[in-house]
Amino acid sequence: MSRARLCDTSLPGMFLICAAGLLSGCGGGSSGSTTNSGNSSPTISNQWTWVAGSDSPNSYPASNPSERGYATTWIDANGNLWLFGGEYSVSPNSDTLFNDLWEFNPTSKTWNLSINGVTNSSGNYGTKGIPSPSNIPSAREIAASWTDGDGNLLLFGGFAYDYGDLNDLWRFSPNSGLWTWVGGSSTAGQAGVYGTQGTPSLSNIPGGRDSAGTWTDHSGKLWLFGGSSQQGSFNDLWQVDPSTNMWTWVSGSNLSNQAGIYNGQGTLMPGARAGAVTWTDAQGNLWLFGGVGYDANNQVGLLNDLWKFNPTTNAWTWVGGSSTAGQTGVYGTQGIPSSSNIPGARERATGWSDRNGSFWLFGGRAYDPNTYPFGQPYFSDLWHYTP
Secondary structure (H helix, E strand, C coil), rough: CCCCCCCCCEECCCCCCCCCCCCEEECCEECCEECCCCCCCCCCCCCCCCCCCCCCCCCCCCCCCCCCCCCCECCCCCCCCCEEEHHHHCCCCCCCEEEEEEECCCCCEEEEEEEEEEEECCCCCCCCCCCCCCCEEECCEEEEEECCCCCCCEEEEECCCCCEEEEEEEEEEECCCCEEEEECCCCCCCCCCCCCCCECCCCCCCCCCCCCCCCCCCCEEEEEEEEEEECEEEEEEEEEECCCCEEEEEEEECCCCCEEECCCCCCCCCCCEEEEEEEEEECCEEEEEEEEEEEECCCEEEEEEEEECCCCCEEEEEEEEECCCCCECCCCCCCCCCCEECCCECCCCEEEEEECEEEEEEEEECCCCCCCCCCCCCEEEEEEEEC
């Protein structure tokens, strides 16, 4: 059964939501949030363009990915868009999970099936560290993703075909067309190995999870925060160096379901959560907004807190929003910025960073545990934030 999810992607100079469905964890930057720079603006602004796929639900051309949501996405070094896996569900406990890999060329506006998968498959891990044409990750949804400095696509964890959360790390090379199992376990439900905080190690690995937040910093290091699993939600912050494949537990707790620390109670720290939105600013700071998780009173609900992490000082700053869950938004006057404005509490919103260093946030879902995961109310509001 599906749980909390987040999604986003972007094209140089414009925003794009893939016709294949709601996307999650886009790479090429920060939790899928990408900063566009040095690209010309589109000739037509503030208008959507239907690019590909069918205009009817549960219908798709044979040359397109099938209908799905909660896939994992990236943008490669050439600006091509990649999509892996995801879920198709018609009722509770009837998910079909995918592990096919598709490439979309924005110039030709065509999809290419790079690797054909098998639905609800356990995949083929091969030998750790060795690329092979037979390697393929297991079918999954709401995995984390990054694009490294060499243009490789990295995939971590997610919710697996057998309804367990994974902690495997994969690398796909668009040049060779091969998957490599880099680290973690091939079995779902693994606990994390934290080691010593601040010390990288080949034995360190986050535990199995989905719906984590991710970033890429200015030095090319990859970051992962929180997420959820059958054991609860997390507020641990991790860094992985793609050149060494070593993980470092940077901050947060090695225990699940931790409350946020907002004021005068110790070192400031976001509470455990899943489905948050993330951005990276021009100075390389990591930003985090909302999600579903634990507030200052250790109460579970939707959050609208805004946090900034400085990788130089390894410190979190609570920037805005509430320390308690379930807050409604303050909209103010449309088009007019105000320090009192704040989006309401939500999960699974979509986020981008633009070429000017500003953040954008769209939509998301309100949370009602009595009907979750089906029948939830959604937002359609678009917000702009200047750090």
